[in-house]
Amino acid sequence: MSTEVDGDASLDMAAIFGEQRRLIDHFFDHFDASQASKFVHEIVECAGTVFFSGVGKSGFICNKIAMSLASIGVKSAYLNPLDALHGDIGNCEKSDLLVLFSKSGSTAELLAMVPGARSKNMKIISVTCHECSALANKSDMNIYLPLQRELCAFNLAPVTSTIVQLIFGDTVTAAVMRKLQLTLESYALNHPAGSIGRKLLLTVRDVMRTGSDLSRVSIHSTLHAGVQELMRTGSGCVVVTQGVFLKGVFTDGDLRRLVADDRFDIRGAIENYASKKPLCIQDESMKLVDAERLFHSGSKSVSCLPVVQTRVEGIEVLGMLVLTDTMRALA
Known part of the structure; x- marks a missing residue:
């Protein structure tokens, strides 16, 4: 032949x-x-x-x-x-x-x-x-x-x-x-591992970091401790808490600006450098595809979003949604 x-x-x-x-x-x-x-x-x-x-x-x-x-x-x-x-x-x-x-x-x-x-x-x-x-x-x-x-x-x-x-x-x-x-939602239920399924079924709760994966330091911690926590998790953001309640966030962007301005005390209290009113997610059951838009909804884009719930005593931290984790889950 x-x-x-x-x-x-x-x-x-x-x-x-x-x-x-x-x-x-x-x-x-x-x-x-x-x-x-x-x-x-x-x-x-x-x-x-x-x-x-x-x-x-x-x-x-x-x-x-x-x-x-x-x-x-x-x-x-x-x-x-x-x-x-x-x-x-x-x-x-x-x-x-x-x-x-x-x-x-x-x-x-x-x-x-x-x-x-x-x-x-x-x-x-x-x-x-x-x-x-x-x-x-x-x-x-x-x-x-x-x-x-x-x-x-x-x-x-x-x-x-x-x-x-x-x-x-x-x-x-x-x-x-x-x-x-x-419906598209019904179709997604039969394709949980597919792109459509992930986009329609995944919630903030499924992807947010909790426990030891969550970057967290006490309000009484030093800036040095906050930087170490940033390096430990690589999430780009540390939540500053008093007990279980949110008092602020400190990001790697904040750190870069401090270093550029040469106006920080590495042994100083991290609460002096943290953002006191960060953008947060109030509903851990929010669809991940909707939460992804929040990273770019403010005056400037952020890389991390604390997931919280409001209680009488204060704003309790449930976890943290990281942009890179979110994009990877939705890919």
Whole structure:
């Protein structure tokens, strides 16, 4: 087999992609969207789990569709046909829905699953590229995906039918999202580790520094002790407290200005150098994405925000939100 591909004038990639587009357009031009509407209804109304099953490449598409639906809160899963025939059909119940993907509609393993599904009184929906097929005839509902031919030169390799299956599955998923009126917050709950999830779910409480991670010195401490605490945590800010109550903050910016002006006593009381009315966060349950804006909300940007709660006795320090920690959490 020749490995030379560069500069092969006989390989017109633009024409090949154009042909693939025309084959996909055939699907869009001839697909009955009302079938998809009924399918969406079945998914939304399913009281149990929507099981997807297919063999080979169709199986990979089924797995992807099941995962996509699960990510928006629909109980769905991929059911391996071979495993189903050897016991896994036991996971299925009457309230479940079985969706079988097969280009030909004659896949032996899927046809063999039908009696087991019937014994469970499951509803069966087949998705095929042939309207009149054995699988369509054995299903409660058949969805026909029009396919003119495969892009494969022999019309055998499923290089177009799988695209059509995926387009159908992903479009149905998007339709289910609209049918369920899924909110961004609900979507985030299923993606806690993703960027969207972090931005919508993380709160100040999740990221703020507390305990030994919190830079804190007593109001009676020296400036020297405050500088040491700055160096210990690297947070860029030290809260000055009397007991648990906030009396001020001292930042590395304050230190730089003192050094530049040469007007400090390293053994002097830190309360003489601390800012007495720092910008604070009053609600530790505030969404982190909202809190991030506070770093730049004042007349000048700050790198740390004490997290506090107001009590009769004074303003209690709960923790400290650091800009670098916040940006890292939201990245």
